[in-house]
Amino acid sequence: MAPKDADPTVAARRHGGRYIYEELRRQILTLQLKPGMPLDETSLATQFGLSRSPVRDALARLASEGLVTILPNRTLLVTPFEIEEFPNYVSALDLLQRAVTRLAAIRRTPRELDLIKQADARYLDAVASGDFQAMSELNKAFHLEIARAGKNAYLTASYDRLLGEGQRLLHLHFDYIMNSAGSTQLGRDHDRIVAAIEHQDGDEAEAAAHEHTMLFRQRFLSFLEQDLLRGMAVG
Incomplete structure (x- = not known):
């Protein structure tokens, strides 16, 4: 039987913003989330079963590391490869x-x-x-x-x-x-x-x-x- 945390939604609920940050970072670094892909707070909150606040915090941290880009119109996307x-x-x-x-x-x-x-x-x-x-x-x-x-x-x-x-x-x-x-x-x-x-x-x-x-x-x-x-x- 798989451990309870094997379900991403369960893990996200238990660990909140830290889990969202680590999971999104992993997906970006391994190219599961492709360069240039848009990121939507609402969709991600639904995916992880949490409110938008921890998702927003995770995205802000990823932006500070250069892995997420915030456009002038506040659109978020995985930072493209240049x-x-x-x-x-x-x-x-x-x-x-x-x-x-x-x-x-x-x-x-x-x-x-x-x-x-x-x-x-x-x-x-x-x-x-x-x-x-x-x-x-x-x-x-x-x-x-x-x-x-x-x-x-x-x-x-x-x-x-x-x-x-x-x-x-x-x-x-x-x-x-x-x-x-x-x-x-x-x-x-x-x-x-x-x-x-x-x-x-x-x-x-x-x-x-x-x-x-x-x-x-x-x-x-x-x-x-x-x-x-x-x-x-x-x-």
């Missing part, structure tokens, strides 16, 4: 990723190094199992552990938002990544970063972070070249 903005996204990601990784190498404590390694181990388990949703979330968790070890809250907050936006790009081409790189290669993606942080080598950490960003860029552009976006509205 592929032409991809170079700017990569530039911003590269700068922040280099900064937080360098700071982590310089400032991390032994405890923070352990947390980084534990986060990477959880990510590797997800890679081995082929669980895309877990891989996406745990990859983000790994990088945020690094950012927190750098002890700059402003950089961490900005990095968090960029990583969230990048999760949708990852889901868009996960199949391509797995077919082209394979789980063995994906499992080595973080090795150089972790080693540099362990050795407290700021220059090497920054170089490794840059390499990691460029690998993400290369994979995504290769995916686009394969014309795997045919027929999908991306903004």
Whole structure:
């Protein structure tokens, strides 16, 4: 017999706005809710069996993370992909990723190094199992552990938002990544970063972070070249 919370309506009633936020975020990141799709407070409230107030709060939080867009006429929609903005996204990601990784190498404590390694181990388990949703979330968790070890809250907050936006790009081409790189290669993606942080080598950490960003860029552009976006509205 399925657990009671397996019914989304029951879960939403028990957990309110937090559940709505987490469920909508999951659907957006995994592209179950497509880029550009309109979102209606009333319909969502009916779907989750709640009033419009927690739905509105959840949508506002998603908007603050850049996953939902509020148009001037108050229409809500899943933020479209703006592929032409991809170079700017990569530039911003590269700068922040280099900064937080360098700071982590310089400032991390032994405890923070352990947390980084534990986060990477959880990510590797997800890679081995082929669980895309877990891989996406745990990859983000790994990088945020690094950012927190750098002890700059402003950089961490900005990095968090960029990583969230990048999760949708990852889901868009996960199949391509797995077919082209394979789980063995994906499992080595973080090795150089972790080693540099362990050795407290700021220059090497920054170089490794840059390499990691460029690998993400290369994979995504290769995916686009394969014309795997045919027929999908991306903004």
